[in-house]
Amino acid sequence: MPFIRGGTSEGTPVLLDGVRLFNAFHLGGFLSAINAEVVERATILAGSGGDGMAIGSLSGAIDIATRDGARDEMRMAGSLGLASSRLSVEGPIGSSVSYLFDGRRT
Amino acid sequence: MTGTALLIVAMQQATLSGVVRDSVDLEPIAYAQVTVTATAGEAAAAAGVSDRYGAFVVPGAPGGGAVRVEVAAFGYALWTRTYETPPSEPIRVLLSPAPIGLEGLEVSVAGRAGDPISLSRDAFIIDSVLLRTLPTILETDVLRATAVSPSASAPSD
Known part of the structure; x- marks a missing residue:
């Protein structure tokens, strides 16, 4: 679990698309619950967030934004591994909407 | 023989110094490019840059003849003077501001808007x-x- 400015990891909220995750870790903190393949960016905010938004934390927060699904064609991807296995499906719905489903088993 | 040649080369070189300032508020101008070239002959040009106090020193300037001194700085008009001989005293350069017109820049953002x-x-x-x-x-x-x-x-x- 990451530590920001010496704060405890419990005091460092993890947000997924702005929604707080209360259990963002798997395997005792060894792996995160978020599949890295669907992450567009992760923002590490040190401090209490006075400039951007109030995050209710003393040391900081981690905000993870997911990417959009593919808009050109349907795609399916998966992997099998010792630590985890995953499967994702994405594709377009019409010309302006896309979907992205992703699941992982650790 | 070599010593004589070196002495002749040394005599044909001069050191130019001076201060570059804004002609309006007389504030020193840093990073002004000073170039000294001989108006005749094939002597190599010498160049220097002003420091944060506007002062500059150009060693190795062409000596023994007329020289042209050019001072260029970003946002100022080019300053040019011709001297019959390289001036031994520090020269005072006053640059006139010449605002640079920038073209409009259009920025478009693609994809998702940033999180607050x-x-x-x-x-x-x-x-x-x-x-x-x-x-x-x-x-x-x-x-x-x-x-x-x-x-x-x-x-x-």
Whole structure:
């Protein structure tokens, strides 16, 4: 679990698309619950967030934004591994909407 | 023989110095490019740059004849003077401001708008490209990757 400015990891909220995750870790903190393949960016905010938004934390927060699904064609991807296995499906719905489903088993 | 040649070369070179200032408020102008060239002959040009006090020194300037001194600075008109001989006293250069007109720039943003949280000056952003270049343990992990932020420390396993 990451530590920001010496704060405890419990005091460092993890947000997924702005929604707080209360259990963002798997395997005792060894792996995160978020599949890295669907992450567009992760923002590490040190401090209490006075400039951007109030995050209710003393040391900081981690905000993870997911990417959009593919808009050109349907795609399916998966992997099998010792630590985890995953499967994702994405594709377009019409010309302006896309979907992205992703699941992982650790 | 070699000593004589060196002496002749030394005699044909001069050192130019001076101060560059704004002609309006007389504030010193830093990083002004000073170039000294001989108006005749094939002597190599010498150049120098003014410091934060506007002072400059151009060693190795062409000597023994007329020289042209050009001073250029960003946002100022080019200053040019011709001297019959390289001046031994420091010269005073007053540059006239010449505002630079910039063309309009249109910025378009594609994709998703930024999160409010990422607008903070304390925010450190790891994009998907950086995420895939970081070393992994078993697999790429976004929360482990946050350790590259200066304010976050590595997870304790």
